[in-house]
Amino acid sequence: MLDIPSRVRVHVDALIAAQNDMGVCDAIGRNAPVGKPATMSAPHLPNVAGIDSTVPASAHTAAALADASVPSTAPGALIQDRLAGWVSDLTTLHELTERLATTSSLDDALHELLRAGAALVGARRGMVVLEPPAGRGPSSTVGLGLAHADLGHIETVPRSATPYGRILDGAPASTPAPVAQADLFGDEALDPRLREVAARLGYAASYALPLATVEAGKLGVAVWFYDEPAEPVERQRHLVGLYGRYATEHLARLLDLDRARRRMAIIAEELLPSRLPRVPGVRLAARHLGGPRGGGEWYDALPLPEGALGLAVGSVSGSGPSALAAMGRLRASLRAYAVMEGEDPVAVLSDLELLLRLTEPARSATALFAYCEPALRKVVLAGAGHTPPLITGERRTEFVETSLSAPLGMLACWEAPSVEFSPAPGETVLLYTDGLLRRTGDPTDRAFARLHAAAASVPRAARHDPAAVADHVLRSVLPEGLGCAEDPDEDAEDMVMLAAWFE
Known part of the structure; x- marks a missing residue:
């Protein structure tokens, strides 16, 4: 839940009633460009999500969005603007988690996770590497906007040079930190093979989010790719972090259910x-x-x-x-x-x-x-x-x-x-x-x-x-x-x- 100071007490019934009923995912779908975009490749998140959609974007990536608000001389206007943003963010998270909760298979849940995360961080492509602990479920890699050949190219990069590899193979922390690579080609220490694959696939930045909680453990990593140097702003990181923790718990339940079904299938075959x-x-x-x-x-x-x-x-x-x-x-x-x-x-x-x-x-x-x-x-x-x-x-x-x-x-x-x-x-x-x-x-x-x-x-x-x-x-x-x-x-x-x- 977002931190709202207790001393901020504003009557916002009228404000909430005036909010647009269209959620962030539906807004993205309605504002999708027709044909090949010229100046931006991804529909920006609408204002109802508390995200400024006027920031220009790259050819294939929604750029990082600035959390800027126009000062107002009216008393309490700034507080109401911030509160409106918080309410809108909570509405967005509710919509996205509701959609994720309706998925009943691992494959559907992973695809929904990629789509929702891309909307939150302002990207259009991504991948999930699911590697649960031994005996807990199958490992899999799912892509968004990436063909099987593209995922194969990414897997040719030394694992230690990739952000998902550093998270999965790092110290067994219960909640590893996300890894942001804001400018891959500006990083002199970048692995040559990673630079080659990034240039071939046309992405210049990435943001990796661990799928790990204290209860579920470390299940995998979600990575989103930007076509130009960019990284999510603080509010985007906070929102995708909250969503990622919920998604991790949901994936853990699906893994347990899948394991139980596999065991029953084995018993049925033995009978x-x-x-x-x-x-x-x-x-x-x-x-x-x-x-x-x-x-x-x-x-x-x-x-x-x-x-x-x-x-x-x-x-x-x-x-x-x-x-x-x-x-x-x-x-x-x-x-x-x-x-x-x-x-x-x-x-x-x-x-x-x-x-x-x-x-x-x-x-x-x-x-x-x-x-x-x-x-x-x-x-x-x-x-x-x-x-x-x-x-x-x-x-x-x-x-x-x-x-x-x-x-x-x-x-x-x-x-x-x-x-x-x-x-x-x-x-x-x-x-x-x-x-x-x-x-x-x-x-x-x-x-x-x-x-x-x-x-x-x-x-x-x-x-x-x-x-x-x-x-x-x-x-x-x-x-x-x-x-x-x-x-x-x-x-x-x-x-x-x-x-x-x-x-």
């Missing part, structure tokens, strides 16, 4: 089969896309006596560690029931429902279990509130008709008839969870139609490979293809797909 069995007459492939919240989607495949094969997919309600634990218990129980009475899928699911109702009465689950005899190309399956399998080949692509049934744990006694079908040679049976349908973002009927169209469009050359079939279907159905597995949306759910190709 699923490490490898699929080899059974004559059938080939298997599985795909699992985890969501940020960690869900209870699962699959299983296990060899059974007399050359048979058991296939299962399912989902438990809820998310997080409790859902993962329930998923692990349910999958282990189904394996036991499948070994004892796998040739009767209805009995397997009935036993599973009884176990779920007795041990976890507040939780429900969907499941599908199929008993396969590859030598006879015969499949008998039963489902409990689960999506129907999809069978696809060169001659047909259709959903297997299953009877309607409630999920496990929803009724006092679950039971539904089984269905039997025979895949033709070269056909693939796709078992999947409803998380796949919800990831499409479409209504259920349209999601089913999209899934059917994707399976029907599998190239002929790929139809004999269950892994290729599964990948093609996922690329066609999901809005961002398989790339969404690396960076899923905040609300994306777990999904699994199990593909069985019959000879």
Whole structure:
């Protein structure tokens, strides 16, 4: 918070009411020049931010802004001007921190940090080097107005010669001081490689702000670049310092959240089969896309006596560690029931429902279990509130008709008839969870139609490979293809797909 002397007592209700409602970020966007600017390259901060916008700027950098006010002979005018500047600065910080608080991923938060900091210090380009302590999160470098090649050029400079390197590799102080290089080419002690890179990228000054607090520790450094010799004035340094401390705490929370999600993803993978069995007459492939919240989607495949094969997919309600634990218990129980009475899928699911109702009465689950005899190309399956399998080949692509049934744990006694079908040679049976349908973002009927169209469009050359079939279907159905597995949306759910190709 800005220091306001306690003896300054001015009624400013009318003053605050007269403030312009347009914030600094919106003002910057509205005043952005069209085309290539001639005398200035960055829109100046409006007066509502308490920053004088009449100071001329360089070709690509908003120059340092002077904190000058016109003396007034009216009593109290100077105090009201200073108080107006403080109120405007607080409004600006509130707007910028609110925008940062809405970010839910590290990448979005780093980009927002660069944009807000550039507006506060009067620059247009910058970079963030995030290097949290070992085990706390991934390291990354993000640029503003800099291409990947530009960031690569900067990284060729000896680390000890860069301002971010001196901060990150310096003494382990809880709050390192910012580093300002007001005139790079006027500094005779400048590293030759840094001078060469600065001339190539067209910047002549920089301001580096440590991303460090006592609570969060040292997480990284944000650096903004000026095209001509310049540096932020005292008030700009104060504002960006306050914003940087808030940003550091926000980044620390996102790093902790990202680490927790990665751990849950590892646990989920460990609870699923490490490898699929080899059974004559059938080939298997599985795909699992985890969501940020960690869900209870699962699959299983296990060899059974007399050359048979058991296939299962399912989902438990809820998310997080409790859902993962329930998923692990349910999958282990189904394996036991499948070994004892796998040739009767209805009995397997009935036993599973009884176990779920007795041990976890507040939780429900969907499941599908199929008993396969590859030598006879015969499949008998039963489902409990689960999506129907999809069978696809060169001659047909259709959903297997299953009877309607409630999920496990929803009724006092679950039971539904089984269905039997025979895949033709070269056909693939796709078992999947409803998380796949919800990831499409479409209504259920349209999601089913999209899934059917994707399976029907599998190239002929790929139809004999269950892994290729599964990948093609996922690329066609999901809005961002398989790339969404690396960076899923905040609300994306777990999904699994199990593909069985019959000879």
